Amino acid sequence: xxxxxxxxxxxxxxxxxxxxxxxxxxxxxxxxxxxxxxxxxxxxxxxxxxxxxxxxxxxxxxxxxxxxxxxxxxxxxxxxxxxxxxxxxxxxxxxxxxxxxxxxxxxxxxxxxxxxxxxxxxxxxxxxxxxxxxxxxxxxxxxxxxxxxxxxxxxxxxxxxxxxxxxxxxxxxxxxxxxxxxxxxxxxxxxxxxxxxxxxxxxxxxxxxxxxxxxxxxxxxxxxxxxxxxxxxxxxxxxxxxxxxxxxxxxxxxxxxxxxxxxxxxxxxxxxxxxxxxxxxxxxxxxxxxxxxxxxxxxxxxxxxxxxxxxxxxxxxxxxxxxxxxxxxxxxxxxxxxxxxxxxxxxxxxxxxxxxxxxxxxxxxxx
Amino acid sequence: xxxxxxxxxxxxxxxxxxxxxxxxxxxxxxxxxxxxxxxxxxxxxxxxxxxxxxxxxxxxxxxxxxxxxxxxxxxxxxxxxxxxxxxxxxxxxxxxxxxxxxxxxxxxxxxxxxxxxxxxxxxxxxxxxxxxxxxxxxxxxxxxxxxxxxxxxxxxxxxxxxxxxxxxxxxxxxxxxxxxxxxxxxxxxxxxxxxxxxxxxxxxxxxxxxxxxxxxxxxxxxxxxxxxxxxxxxxxxxxxxxxxxxxxxxxxxxxxxxxxxxxxxxxxxxxxxxxxxxxxxxxxxxxxxxxxxxxxxxxxxxxxxxxxxxxxxxxxxxxxxxxxxxxx
Numbered sequence: 001x002x003x004x005x006x007x008x009x010x011x012x013x014x015x016x017x018x019x020x021x022x023x024x025x026x027x028x029x030x031x032x033x034x035x036x037x038x039x040x041x042x043x044x045x046x047x048x049x050x051x052x053x054x055x056x057x058x059x060x061x062x063x064x065x066x067x068x069x070x071x072x073x074x075x076x077x078x079x080x081x082x083x084x085x086x087x088x089x090x091x092x093x094x095x096x097x098x099x100x101x102x103x104x105x106x107x108x109x110x111x112x113x114x115x116x117x118x119x120x121x122x123x124x125x126x127x128x129x130x131x132x133x134x135x136x137x138x139x140x141x142x143x144x145x146x147x148x149x150x151x152x153x154x155x156x157x158x159x160x161x162x163x164x165x166x167x168x169x170x171x172x173x174x175x176x177x178x179x180x181x182x183x184x185x186x187x188x189x190x191x192x193x194x195x196x197x198x199x200x201x202x203x204x205x206x207x208x209x210x211x212x213x214x215x216x217x218x219x220x221x222x223x224x225x226x227x228x229x230x231x232x233x234x235x236x237x238x239x240x241x242x243x244x245x246x247x248x249x250x251x252x253x254x255x256x257x258x259x260x261x262x263x264x265x266x267x268x269x270x271x272x273x274x275x276x277x278x279x280x281x282x283x284x285x286x287x288x289x290x291x292x293x294x295x296x297x298x299x300x301x302x303x304x305x306x307x308x309x310x311x312x313x314x315x316x317x318x319x320x321x322x323x324x325x326x327x328x329x330x331x332x333x334x335x336x337x338x339x340x341x342x343x344x345x346x347x348x349x350x351x352x353x354x355x356x357x358x359x360x361x362x363x364x365x366x367x
Numbered sequence: 368x369x370x371x372x373x374x375x376x377x378x379x380x381x382x383x384x385x386x387x388x389x390x391x392x393x394x395x396x397x398x399x400x401x402x403x404x405x406x407x408x409x410x411x412x413x414x415x416x417x418x419x420x421x422x423x424x425x426x427x428x429x430x431x432x433x434x435x436x437x438x439x440x441x442x443x444x445x446x447x448x449x450x451x452x453x454x455x456x457x458x459x460x461x462x463x464x465x466x467x468x469x470x471x472x473x474x475x476x477x478x479x480x481x482x483x484x485x486x487x488x489x490x491x492x493x494x495x496x497x498x499x500x501x502x503x504x505x506x507x508x509x510x511x512x513x514x515x516x517x518x519x520x521x522x523x524x525x526x527x528x529x530x531x532x533x534x535x536x537x538x539x540x541x542x543x544x545x546x547x548x549x550x551x552x553x554x555x556x557x558x559x560x561x562x563x564x565x566x567x568x569x570x571x572x573x574x575x576x577x578x579x580x581x582x583x584x585x586x587x588x589x590x591x592x593x594x595x596x597x598x599x600x601x602x603x604x605x606x607x608x609x610x611x612x613x614x615x616x617x618x619x620x621x622x623x624x625x626x627x628x629x630x631x632x633x634x635x636x637x638x639x640x641x642x643x644x645x646x647x648x649x650x651x652x653x654x655x656x657x658x659x660x661x662x663x664x665x666x667x668x669x670x671x672x673x674x675x676x677x678x679x680x681x682x683x684x685x686x687x688x689x690x691x692x693x694x695x
Binding site: 012013014045094096147151152153154156157158160161162164165167168169171172173174175176184290291293294297298328329330332333334335336338339340342343346347349350353354 | 401403453456457461462463464466467468470471472473474475476477478479480481482484485486489604609612615616619651652653654655656658659662663665666669670673674676682686687691693694
């Protein structure tokens with residue numbers, strides 16, 4: 001018995017495994033396509049030759065020693081926040097509150113820095129600032145984690161809202177401690193005494209932050225790959241019922257992981273306040289909590305790949321802002337280019353996870 | 368004293384952009400797509416309207432009311448539709464992660480808005496100091512002529528441009544469509560359990576595309592209303608601020624019911640400007656805390672809905688997940 005069955009033009013199936021080098025070929029092709037599109041967009045909008053545009057981007061990142069240090073510092077902070085978010089994502093807990101948690105870290109550090117600057121030695125002050133920052137970040141992550149584990153409250157939306165509560169809290173304290181009065185700004189804290197400032201290594205305030213980021217990358221890799229906690233996180237992420245069945249206390253794992261996640265975000269806030277900026281503003285974290293989500297996700301939560309993805313994003317951001325100053329454009333141009341490249345990288349994941357089978361010839365006669 | 372007649376109209380005009388955003392995001396989420404790109408879409412909607420109006424104002428010798436209204440609206444709809452399509456293509460067709468796609472869309476959309484807002488004059492070579500589309504504003508925000516004579520009734524109910532009433536009508540129409548029509552039932556089925564909907568013969572992809580794109584266009588109108596009506600046709604970068612996120616918060620606050628968005632967005636609009644009406648004396652810092660109230664309220668609602676755990680108050684069950692037929 002023959003019957004004509006309509007076979008669809010494309011049949012999509014899930015890919016089991018993809019060889020690592022083929023995965024990277026797909027990603028590299030996607031980035032190249034994105035860069036070509038970015039070049040065309042730049043050419044149309046700015047009227048500049050794309051080669052010049054990319055040259056400007058490289059100069060913007062590596063042009064002078066100062067620029068390289070800036071870039072590395074930016075990279076380190078973004079990396080730390082991404083590393084903080086990774087274990088939570090591994091567990092399928094969408095922590096979009098990195099911004100808020102880092103801001104609470106800033107707030108914690110700043111509070112100690114201002115209130116106790118005269119009452120303790122500098123080394124103790126710095127340690128207390130660090131602890132306050134860790135606590136602030138951890139608290140901000142603990143609250144949504146508690147409700148998620150107890151009543152399954154939607155964590156994506158909860159953490160998102162916590163960002164704005166943190167922003168307004170910081171805004172409150174910025175006005176509360178404003179200096180000079182009426183400026184609505186805190187200004188550089190302890191400018192003369194430099195109390196609560198992290199020590200510089202060889203006169204360079206960025207090296208310490210970079211060292212912290214490197215240590216944290218390795219530490220997080222070991223934690224997620226080789227520790228019992230890391231194993232529990234991935235089991236909970238794969239399937240909560242399975243985790244419960246094998247005797248993992250899911251509630252405990254969720255809360256513990258989120259406290260860790262928030263505390264590391266708080267650490268990033270501490271490094272910003274104590275290490276580089278020595279002030280607190282509502283925009284100090286600058287959306288890195290959101291960028292960190294993309295960094296962690298694009299790297300498939302592998303800390304070493306995160307170094308690459310965060311470098312790509314930082315490179316684009318800094319490069320594009322160089323383009324805008326060079327060609328006298330608004331500096332949001334960088335956001336457009338970053339967006340285009342992200343779309344391509346996000347889209348290319350499809351070709352890693354799924355396989356396309358095209359129909360050969362016309363609809364076949366099927367027996 | 369608290370001036371309620373002055374307060375309500377200001378709360379309403381604050382609330383209308385949120386209402387558009389909330390209604391748009393609600394029908395998007397009903398299809399199971401958590402579009403975190405809404406803040407970006409609202410920026411794109413706003414700037415596309417501005418670009419359309421800008422070229423019309425600078426090229427037309429005599430402006431016709433119908434065109435002055437239609438051109439920005441169509442540009443706005445086209446821009447936000449395009450954003451909706453990008454989101455759908457990535458999340459529905461390519462099954463990318465919705466949160467990551469949404470955040471990238473917001474980066475992109477806010478970038479588009481601020482870039483063109485800041486460079487439109489330079490790019491088009493026009494000889495004006497800033498983008499101030501006061502004539503288009505005049506057409507779009509035109510109110511009923513008798514509103515002024517009706518005292519406080521006119522002020523509270525009839526002092527807004529037509530887009531404000533459109534938001535309310537849209538909210539009511541969509542509320543009815545979602546809860547009463549077959550289309551609405553199918554849409555809810557897609558959001559709750561796409562596999563079941565698929566088995567029942569509903570085209571899941573089509574529903575997701577349509578709901579998300581229509582939702583994006585409605586949200587885009589919020590951006591347009593903000594620039595053309597609220598801000599008197601003046602674009603300034605980042606002025607739109609966090610309203611997009613507030614709109615997403617509102618979706619939770621209204622527990623996914625567009626009908627509720629009417630009073631809820633006006634309430635949120637009121638909460639946003641409450642700090643200007645509460646006398647705080649010299650303590651300016653407290654004002655900042657008042658601005659956080661809408662977010663705290665949203666969190667409380669979120670906790671309560673999960674705590675009471677009533678089935679009709681929950682987010683769509685498949686919210687945030689992409690659907691692949693062959694996954695079991």
